[in-house]
Amino acid sequence: MKRLIALLAIGLIAAPAFAASWDMYGQVRLRAFYENADKYYSGINESDTDLSFGNAANSRIGAKVKADDKLSAVVELGLGSNENNNNAVNTRLIYACYDFGGFKLRIGQDYGPTATFFDYNQVSNTDNDLVGFGTINSGRYAQIKLMAAGFELALSRPNLAASDNVTSIDVYLPRVEASYTLDIKPVKVKAFGGYQMYKRYFNAANAQVNENLSTKDENISAYVLGALVKADMGAFFATASGYYGSNTGLMGYQGTQSGLNNTATPGFYNNNLEDSTDFGFAVNAGFKVSDSLILEAGYGYAQADRDGYAKEDAAQSYYVNATVKLAKNFFIVPEISVEDRMKNTSDQDQGKKVFYGAKFQANF
Structure with a gap:
């Protein structure tokens, strides 16, 4: 039976x-x-040092498929691990794209047009790339994406806040993301924006623990606007990006890794739902010493603020690394990196974590 199943597979x-x-x-x-x-x-009121060693959660295997001159697809599985599961498998990407000539239509699970983290190479914390500290990773969502001449428009289901009980939420509009990229060598410029909304109904039986002051229905919305500029001038390269928005955490742009106290989401103050006002920026610069050695440094900053805070919530991260090519498609990236949670909304220290070590990677 096992042999039959294997043959069928x-x-x-x-x-x-x-x-x-x-x-x-x-x-x-x-x-x-x-x-x-x-x-x-x-x-724990004292410093703590631990070794993080293992197969990174973003290891992967995939396939680029070409059905004909018009239809193509990508399938990508994550083959990483975490501290509790050494055999974790997940779907990273699965989408198909049809080329209509003047435009392309892509359906399936893919990155959103507002992502800016691709141009940064912070490798600690599982290739965090300053996500949550000034760069944006909108996540890999099922979507319908239209692409034409540098323009991208994607419709997908809104990302719902973890604190919301789904049974008391109505989603009636898709999440919308768009971008336009102008690539004039040696400079690339990208402008982007995103918007989503849903309605949360008050339900005493399903009231949120931290939002139980609300006794009315609420329309929840979020938006982001931003830009990225990248210069690639031979051996030297540099990137700068930034964003401004409201409740950007609802769109998945700020995760727990950011260290922000409210993760850029709305909250209640004086029995009213108050929006979070957010912005962030990131920069990096690097130098290609040779085909076997690239040096890079980067910095990112994120901030969120809303009524009821004694001060804005902020976090920053910075890194220095070197990409050392040991052989074809095999390299190591030693890095020193810092994630600084700075002070919370009550003006209390949240501390910082320092990473020092290396990422090993082989592409095949």
């Missing part, structure tokens, strides 16, 4: 190969970092 994989061109690829990423948290960050 092989058949299912092999059969499309006769009708389409499959270009397989993969990446093995291994993290080897010491992480030192000070007494404020650790939560």
